[in-house]
Amino acid sequence: MDSLRQLRIGTQRIDDHSPCYVIAEIGHNHQGNLEICKEMFRAAKGAGVDAVKLQKRDNATLFTREAFEKPYDNPNSYGRTYGAHREFLEFGWREYVELKAYAKELGLHFFSTAFDIPSADFLERLDVPAFKIASADLKSISLLEHVARIGKPMIVSTGGATMDDVRRAYDAIMPINPQLCIMQCTAGYPPAWEELNLRVIATYRQAFPDIVIGFSSHDSGIAMAVAGYMLGARVVEKHFTLNRASKGTDHAFSLEPVGMTKMVRDLKRLMLALGDGAKTVLPSEQAPITKMAKSLVAARDLPAGHVLAPEDVCMKSPGGGMPPYEIDHLLGGVLVREVRQDHAFSPADLTAARMKGKAA
Numbered sequence: 407m408d409s410l411r412q413l414r415i416g417t418q419r420i421d422d423h424s425p426c427y428v429i430a431e432i433g434h435n436h437q438g439n440l441e442i443c444k445e446m447f448r449a450a451k452g453a454g455v456d457a458v459k460l461q462k463r464d465n466a467t468l469f470t471r472e473a474f475e476k477p478y479d480n481p482n483s484y485g486r487t488y489g490a491h492r493e494f495l496e497f498g499w500r501e502y503v504e505l506k507a508y509a510k511e512l513g514l515h516f517f518s519t520a521f522d523i524p525s526a527d528f529l530e531r532l533d534v535p536a537f538k539i540a541s542a543d544l545k546s547i548s549l550l551e552h553v554a555r556i557g558k559p560m561i562v563s564t565g566g567a568t569m570d571d572v573r574r575a576y577d578a579i580m581p582i583n584p585q586l587c588i589m590q591c592t593a594g595y596p597p598a599w600e601e602l603n604l605r606v607i608a609t610y611r612q613a614f615p616d617i618v619i620g621f622s623s624h625d626s627g628i629a630m631a632v633a634g635y636m637l638g639a640r641v642v643e644k645h646f647t648l649n650r651a652s653k654g655t656d657h658a659f660s661l662e663p664v665g666m667t668k669m670v671r672d673l674k675r676l677m678l679a680l681g682d683g684a685k686t687v688l689p690s691e692q693a694p695i696t697k698m699a700k701s702l703v704a705a706r707d708l709p710a711g712h713v714l715a716p717e718d719v720c721m722k723s724p725g726g727g728m729p730p731y732e733i734d735h736l737l738g739g740v741l742v743r744e745v746r747q748d749h750a751f752s753p754a755d756l757t758a759a760r761m762k763g764k765a766a
Contacts, residue, residue: 413587413618413641415559416515416535418456420587420618426635426673428455429538429561430646430666431622433656434495436460438484442648443497444508447516449663450646454670457515459538459643460505464524465492482655502532523552530556538643541565541593541622547578554582561641562586563622565593569613576614587641588614590634591622596659602630607637626659628669632676644669699725701750702733712741719751728752 413420420427430450436443443460450458465474466489474489485491497505502518509516517534520526521543529537537553541563544550553560560579564572572588579586590606602625610619620641621634631642645660661669687695700721708718714736721730727750728736739756749755 410616411618411640413559413585415457418515420640422638422640424640425677426631426639427457427620427641428631428670428673429457429459429641429643430455431459431643431660432646433459433461435645435647435652435654435656435660436495436497437652437654438495438497440497440501440504443501443505446646446648447505447509447512447514449648450666451512451514453663453666454674455514455646455666457517457536458509458646459516460497460502460518461521461540462502462518462525462529463492463496463521464528465489465496467524468522482653484653499528499532502528506532506534520549520553523549526553526556530558534558536561539563541567541591544571544575547574550575550578551582554579557583557585559585559587561589561620561643563589563591563593563643565591565622565624569609572610573613576617580617584616587618587620589620589622589641589643590639592624594624595656596624596626599625604630604633604637607634607639611638624659626661628661628665628672631669632672635673635676642669642673696725698723700730701725701727702730702736703727703751704745704747704749706747708741708745710741710744714739714741714756722748726750 411421432443432446436446447458469489476488478485478488478491483491484494506516515535517536517538518529519538519540520529521540536559539550539553539560539562544562544564544567560583562575576588588610590610592601592603594601607619607621618640619638621639622643623630631644634642644666645656646666647657647660647662650657650660650662700723702719703722705718705720716737719733719736736751741755742757743755745755
């Protein structure tokens, strides 16, 4: 029976039985440079991800004047004020159109986080295949409802939230747009390992049985994505960079291409390794198990007509003969022919009539 949990991004279906859908979160790690961003797309494609994602803000209306004009003098700054910094990193319509076409050429899904309603409208006009909502906007119900009405799949992170916050967002979105994925996330950059709280994935699966659950992983390693998949996350988002030493706040906890490649590789291997749950003997096991297993063999030379006793039988490798659990089929049986020491017994060595329990 098909799972109730289904999300379709483009032509790709995501459900409990599907491989992990991996998003390379580029954010503003492109440093405001279109060619660097394209290089990141190529590297992400080479790593095997399904999607690349940016962040879209209408900076002039998103921030208070005080926040926008606040001096921003630090090693990661691209402008004299925080607003100038954000504007330097922000791509406009021309860049987004070009990047969308380039992602399509590479065979990648391309979408963005909408931080405000003008940005959501911008992305709707671009016709992106999905929308991301950042953790900080989980309580922005008007934004959630606005994006839901666009009708595209929504991927919503839940860092810094309570379960009540998550349910409120779920209740706001689902009546409008059931194509929802809720992501366990810890809004630390990066969080401590003990703050990842991966078991929330299972909590979400139980609380929201009709939607796909995901994991937005802000840690700096690759193993937690595999653990997240095992717990039921079918979408994994990971920050991505070409160089963790680059200028910017997000690079240090992002994956470089080698790390992203390994994470995607491990998720694909996990999908194969999980199997179907049926315990059977596999072809690759037959030769080594036969070599190392034991058969029931003659402990010494035995004449025809001999009634087998416990001291006549022992277990020795290799396998392939009667297995040790069948020893009761031998004891008390009468040999129809002489057998030599180390001969692997078979039913053909015994008379059809058993003498176990009778006088010889």
